[in-house]
Amino acid sequence: MNPHPDLLEREPAILVLEDGRAFCGDAYGAVGETVGEAVFSTGMTGYQETLTDPSYHRQVVVMTAPHVGNTGVNDEDPESRRIWVAGYVVRDPAVRPSSWRSQRTLEDELAAQGVVGISGIDTRALTRHLRERGAMRVGVFSGAAAREPQEQLLERVRTAPQMSGAALAGEVTTTEPYVVPAVGEKRFTVAALDLGIKAMTPALMAQQGIEVHVLPATATFEQVTALSPDGVFFSNGPGDPASAEHEVTLLRQVLDARIPFFGICFGNQLLGRALGFGTYKLKYGHRGINQPVIDRSTGKVEVTAHNHGFAVDAPLDGAVTAPGNPAYGRVQVSHVCLNDDVVEGLECLDLPAYSVQYHPEAAAGPHDAGYLFDRFVSLMTANKEGRA
Numbered sequence: 265m266n267p268h269p270d271l272l273e274r275e276p277a278i279l280v281l282e283d284g285r286a287f288c289g290d291a292y293g294a295v296g297e298t299v300g301e302a303v304f305s306t307g308m309t310g311y312q313e314t315l316t317d318p319s320y321h322r323q324v325v326v327m328t329a330p331h332v333g334n335t336g337v338n339d340e341d342p343e344s345r346r347i348w349v350a351g352y353v354v355r356d357p358a359v360r361p362s363s364w365r366s367q368r369t370l371e372d373e374l375a376a377q378g379v380v381g382i383s384g385i386d387t388r389a390l391t392r393h394l395r396e397r398g399a400m401r402v403g404v405f406s407g408a409a410a411r412e413p414q415e416q417l418l419e420r421v422r423t424a425p426q427m428s429g430a431a432l433a434g435e436v437t438t439t440e441p442y443v444v445p446a447v448g449e450k451r452f453t454v455a456a457l458d459l460g461i462k463a464m465t466p467a468l469m470a471q472q473g474i475e476v477h478v479l480p481a482t483a484t485f486e487q488v489t490a491l492s493p494d495g496v497f498f499s500n501g502p503g504d505p506a507s508a509e510h511e512v513t514l515l516r517q518v519l520d521a522r523i524p525f526f527g528i529c530f531g532n533q534l535l536g537r538a539l540g541f542g543t544y545k546l547k548y549g550h551r552g553i554n555q556p557v558i559d560r561s562t563g564k565v566e567v568t569a570h571n572h573g574f575a576v577d578a579p580l581d582g583a584v585t586a587p588g589n590p591a592y593g594r595v596q597v598s599h600v601c602l603n604d605d606v607v608e609g610l611e612c613l614d615l616p617a618y619s620v621q622y623h624p625e626a627a628a629g630p631h632d633a634g635y636l637f638d639r640f641v642s643l644m645t646a647n648k649e650g651r652a
């Protein structure tokens with residue numbers, strides 16, 4: 265038997281932020297180097313879902329939860345086919361996983377998938393720094409790279425691509441369409457554009473009797489209508505919504521055709537753009553599983569899962585005519601984050617279309633927002649019956 269990893273001397277590693285601040289730690293996962301956008305997640309659970317969420321593509325995730333890896337890794341919880349984070353920053357890795365569902369250790373999984381990480385970092389201090397200075401590029405270096413002069417490492421961080429302006433859906437989407445069959449009797453057909461979709465989303469739709477046709481991000485309006493869908497869905501996904509031109513054009517065609525539409529996260533930002541609103545980069549984003557959001561139609565507060573670095577710029581007070589096209593009628597902000605008043609949902613009053621910035625699929629996270637899938641079913645039902 266190999267000696268336990270913590271009995272081995274870990275290789276030194278260094279984390280270098282774009283503004284020059286550096287943190288020393290130990291190599292964790294794959295040894296090597298990686299650069300990306302430094303973001304922090306406050307989720308205490310669900311690291312497997314976080315790591316495999318395609319929206320984290322090109323991001324180095326800093327975990328504020330101090331102890332990571334406790335429940336190991338299994339083959340049931342991934343949200344996609346691989347780990348997407350560009351790097352992983354933790355304070356104190358679990359010495360050994362303890363869960364009846366665990367099949368491997370987290371560190372072995374990170375190493376097997378080539379994900380460079382760093383442990384032994386004061387992730388609270390790093391998070392406070394990111395909150396003060398904002399999300400920025402970062403590099404994690406271990407092995408030979410960690411021995412290079414820090415100025416050279418900093419140079420590599422400063423020349424890495426920025427998240428602003430990045431069009432990344434094409435790098436994470438499925439290459440071929442596939443179908444997630446309805447559970448039980450099939451009631452609806454939905455075309456779901458995969459911009460970085462999480463597995464739980466079609467799974468929850470399927471439970472509502474929806475047959476979900478997941479399409480590549482490059483799908484055309486003709487490919488969508490060929491399915492005669494009862495509804496169209498746009499998923500979450502990485503990158504800057506301001507760079508998603510094809511998707512916005514497609515969504516405008518969907519709205520013009522009055523096909524019921526539901527969008528999550530990136531899908532919400534794209535609905536915002538299709539209606540004529542702008543989007544902007546948040547200082548450090550929302551990532552975690554306990555973010556309070558108010559549903560303005562009911563006044564109810566939901567505790568929700570978030571993962572977004574951009575947001576829609578829309579007026580919070582009441583309905584307005586869609587600024588991009590008056591033919592779309594009135595639109596209002598349906599949900600707002602109680603921490604910072606960021607737009608968390610949009611609702612069209614004269615079109616069958618709505619979206620949320622957060623994650624009703626809650627993988628991981630609380631299930632408070634599950635009703636949003638029921639709303640999609642109601643919208644499609646009303647549209648079928650000519651009431652929408």
Ligand SMILES: NC(=O)CC[C@H](N)C(=O)O
Binds near residue numbers: 319499502503571572
């Ligand atoms: N989870 C998502 O869909 C994220 C959307 C977008 N990439 C953002 O960071 O805001």
